[in-house]
Amino acid sequence: MSMPTIRQVRAFTVRGGGADYHDQGADHWIDDHVATPMARYPEYRKSRQSFGLNVLGSLVVEIEASDGTVGFAVTTGGEIGAFIVEKHLARFVEGQRVTDIEKMWDQMFNATLYYGRKGIVLNAISGVDLALWDLLAKVRREPVFQLLGGPVRDELQFYTTGARPDLGKQMGFIGGKLPLQPGPAEGEEGLAANIAKLADMRSKSATTSG
Secondary structure: OOOOEEEEEEEEEEOOOOOOOOOOOOOOHHHHOOOOHHHHOHHHOOOOHHHOOOOOOEEEEEEEEOOOOEEEEEEEOHHHHHHHHHHOHHHHOOOOEOOOHHHHHHHHHHHOOOOOOOHHHHHHHHHHHHHHHHHHHHHHOOOHHHHOOOOOOOOOOOOEEOOOHHHHHHOOOOOEEOOOOOOHHHHHHHHHHHHHHHHHHHHHHHHOOO
């Protein structure tokens, strides 16, 4: 089977949810129920949006092959990530065979070492990488997990992350990870509030039928 080559790389920004889970409405629990490094400043303690954690938005990457097949992926990075994908990373992808994923990743990573290594640059690279795997899976008409070696178990178990682990138990999750709102900057009072919150949620989860 002759493998197609990559015709074009495209990048877009999406607002309101998506991969950037911080980009939510003001009433979403993630905005005001999770401790942050900015908690040391009282004016930024109650809301992540107050110090701009939601400004980036989601990054959507589309990669079109010469046969018209399109792979896509969603990550974080917004306009900055889209600029990096289209203006820099695309040159290492367009014209390549859809199978040469490791080579493309290596070239993208090494070409961005001068300003990358972490943060938005790696988000952008990961978006391209995920879209490449999605594209190859579609070309070969196989799920990605088969391309990576196949399944190792018949079923998966999940826990939930959120402000209400008791509701997660009702929905059938095996456990819950509860983000804590007060951070180290809030001292003993914050620690006591966290302990009380954990005790309350543990009690609710223990008495809620699954």
